[in-house]
Amino acid sequence: MNLDNPYILLTPGPLSTSPTVRQAMLRDWCTWDDDYNLGVVTPIREGLAKLASATRPGDYTAVLMQGSGTFSVESMIGTAIPRGGKLLVLANGEYGNRLARIAMTLGIETLVHDSGELAPPDLNRLDEELGEHPDISHVVVVHNETTTGMLNPLADIARIVKEHGCIFMVDSMSAFGGIPLDVAELGIDFLVSSANKCIQGVPGFGFIIARIAELEKCKGNARSVSLDAYDQWQGMEKGHGKWRFTSPTHVVRAFAQAMKELDEEGGVPARFARYSENQRRLVRGMERLGFRCILPHELHSPIITGFHDPEAPDYDFRKFYDLLKEKGFVIYPGKVTGIDSFRIGTIGHVFPEDIDRLIAAIGECRYWEDSADPISSELEACV
Numbered sequence: 097m098n099l100d101n102p103y104i105l106l107t108p109g110p111l112s113t114s115p116t117v118r119q120a121m122l123r124d125w126c127t128w129d130d131d132y133n134l135g136v137v138t139p140i141r142e143g144l145a146k147l148a149s150a151t152r153p154g155d156y157t158a159v160l161m162q163g164s165g166t167f168s169v170e171s172m173i174g175t176a177i178p179r180g181g182k183l184l185v186l187a188n189g190e191y192g193n194r195l196a197r198i199a200m201t202l203g204i205e206t207l208v209h210d211s212g213e214l215a216p217p218d219l220n221r222l223d224e225e226l227g228e229h230p231d232i233s234h235v236v237v238v239h240n241e242t243t244t245g246m247l248n249p250l251a252d253i254a255r256i257v258k259e260h261g262c263i264f265m266v267d268s269m270s271a272f273g274g275i276p277l278d279v280a281e282l283g284i285d286f287l288v289s290s291a292n293k294c295i296q297g298v299p300g301f302g303f304i305i306a307r308i309a310e311l312e313k314c315k316g317n318a319r320s321v322s323l324d325a326y327d328q329w330q331g332m333e334k335g336h337g338k339w340r341f342t343s344p345t346h347v348v349r350a351f352a353q354a355m356k357e358l359d360e361e362g363g364v365p366a367r368f369a370r371y372s373e374n375q376r377r378l379v380r381g382m383e384r385l386g387f388r389c390i391l392p393h394e395l396h397s398p399i400i401t402g403f404h405d406p407e408a409p410d411y412d413f414r415k416f417y418d419l420l421k422e423k424g425f426v427i428y429p430g431k432v433t434g435i436d437s438f439r440i441g442t443i444g445h446v447f448p449e450d451i452d453r454l455i456a457a458i459g460e461c462r463y464w465e466d467s468a469d470p471i472s473s474e475l476e477a478c479v
């Protein structure tokens with residue numbers, strides 16, 4: 097069987113996975129006995145707690161939850177916040193807005209600080225708001241805002257949130273496993289991510305990293321049976337890895353393999369270094385080809401990068417996308433309001449050499465450029 101892919105995914109998930117991760121899905125697994133629960137699920141849960149905090153992994157637990165990442169976000173918000181709780185959402189993009197929409201849909205009193213898609217959260221305003229409104233019990237923010245690729249200043253936000261004694265929750269969907277962090281050191285109480293982002297598994301479940309002392313207080317909070325993270329946690333603890341409802345066995349197997357490969361690569365620091373090198377080469381190459389980044393470089397994560405569309409009347413994203421796909425690269429449309437743009441992800445089973453090949457391919461796909469333009473051919477020669 098040929099496990100090669102016709103293209104690599106330069107997207108924020110699902111993303112390109114290794115052939116060995118995909119291979120792990122080629123058999124069926126029982127779920128009732130210890131082979132699966134103790135042998136696969138429990139080590140994953142323990143491994144995630146260690147990834148989340150090298151200093152105090154024992155203070156945290158990992159609750160795995162079926163569904164795409166958003167299901168886990170909804171599970172975290174709905175389970176962590178009690179009736180009568182009040183949430184402050186720091187939003188600067190699509191995913192921050194989604195946090196607010198989830199909370200409001202669940203009937204949670206919600207306040208939104210929207211700093212706009214191109215600016216980090218306003219830390220002074222956060223400090224003031226929490227000082228003026230002691231009834232705010234919880235604060236949530238996106239770690240890497242995948243809309244733009246902005247890396248939000250978690251440590252600064254955490255410090256302020258903790259000074260005011262609030263529970264701090266983080267949507268680290270597109271950063272966890274790819275950007276070093278220690279939830280215990282930062283004071284994060286709940287963090288959510290999913291199988292198919294920086295740990296490089298396939299889609300099908302997400303996970304909530306929870307401070308045990310806080311999760312213990314969450315019994316009966318949930319507004320949903322299937323997304324009750326407390327109940328799921330109790331089920332997994334008492335059943336030694338047993339999921340309450342049908343577990344995505346193949347996906348979990350692939351994830352176990354992905355965790356192993358993360359470790360073999362050298363853990364989160366090594367992965368961060370690879371993603372950073374991918375992103376540096378991407379930006380350098382794209383800028384040489386005349387593309388402009390949406391964000392200033394210093395606000396950028398190594399996860400995904402937004403570029404302005406070329407200012408050419410003939411440019412059409414769909415056509416550019418199709419040409420690149422034929423050459424073996426799948427890119428992603430832009431999402432920033434009012435800016436015509438596209439995005440290129442640098443996470444997954446993707447290496448600096450792949451980025452070099454991508455830049456060469458993009459150089460060849462600029463059908464909207466005048467091919468006789470001496471400047472662009474000279475620029476191409478530099479790549």
Ligand SMILES: *Cc1c(COP(=O)(O)O)cnc(C)c1O
Nearest residue numbers: 164165166191238242267269270
């Ligand atoms: C990918 C992502 C999610 C979850 O998206 P799903 O499509 O539900 O998997 C949530 N937040 C951020 C920041 C993300 O990048």
